[in-house]
Amino acid sequence: MEILTVENYDEMSAEAANIIAQLLRLKQNAVLGLATGSTPEGLYACLVKMYEEKEIDFEKVTCFNLDEYAGLSPDHPQSYHYYMDRHLFSKVNVKKGNINIPRCGVENIETACRDYDKKIHQSGGIDLQLLGLGLNGHIGFNEPADYLQKDTHLVNLSRETIEANSRFFPTEDDVPRQAITMGVGSIMSAARIMLLASGEKKADAVKQMTCGKVSTHHPASLLQLHRNVLVIIDKEAARLI
Numbered sequence: 001m002e003i004l005t006v007e008n009y010d011e012m013s014a015e016a017a018n019i020i021a022q023l024l025r026l027k028q029n030a031v032l033g034l035a036t037g038s039t040p041e042g043l044y045a046c047l048v049k050m051y052e053e054k055e056i057d058f059e060k061v062t063c064f065n066l067d068e069y070a071g072l073s074p075d076h077p078q079s080y081h082y083y084m085d086r087h088l089f090s091k092v093n094v095k096k097g098n099i100n101i102p103r104c105g106v107e108n109i110e111t112a113c114r115d116y117d118k119k120i121h122q123s124g125g126i127d128l129q130l131l132g133l134g135l136n137g138h139i140g141f142n143e144p145a146d147y148l149q150k151d152t153h154l155v156n157l158s159r160e161t162i163e164a165n166s167r168f169f170p171t172e173d174d175v176p177r178q179a180i181t182m183g184v185g186s187i188m189s190a191a192r193i194m195l196l197a198s199g200e201k202k203a204d205a206v207k208q209m210t211c212g213k214v215s216t217h218h219p220a221s222l223l224q225l226h227r228n229v230l231v232i233i234d235k236e237a238a239r240l241i
């Protein structure tokens, strides 16, 4: 696990955007695994700027998002479909047909999850998977537990996650209780993983992820087992390591 500590959020975003830009220049038809949350917003803004300045091109890029809330329609302002459209997809030339985000409003969720993993596989696999970090160590929506699921699946959100994500909703009761997430197997199959974390409140999760025991009770610690992980954190998130 390579750790790059930078001064602040803006530097973290710029470093991460440079890495994605390098990949897109080397491989025009790259497959990107994308994440949501507040952390990658700055990165997406940098990518949009690079695209506007004709430094990068998304025409042949394929994207797979990590997760989506169950029970929110794609046009709900807190859905990850809406988030991705707002921060990236509506602002660059990625083709609609190359955008993949787990869908929850489907009749057979299990089949939809299986098809999602199949599609990742058929695309040639994810070249670079972007991740944020939950306060409880979750990646995607893989919550701490005795056992973790390998493939894309429906998950019950933990109390901590509902509470942490309630800042985006009018009240805590409005936060969906379930989500679809890529499993840890789908995430760990990516050729390269880039995790971003910023701010003091992530410091403990960063410490457990980088120096703690590998445990399903801290899903991000499993990244210690991947061959090609880059963690980009700011000074505050790096405070305990």
Ligand code: GLP
Pocket: 035, 036, 037, 038, 039, 040, 066, 067, 131, 132, 133, 134, 135, 139, 140, 141, 161, 165
């Ligand atoms: C959500 C997402 C995760 C994200 C995490 C951290 O629960 N499912 O993919 O990494 O929150 O979010 P933030 O970046 O807002 O701290």
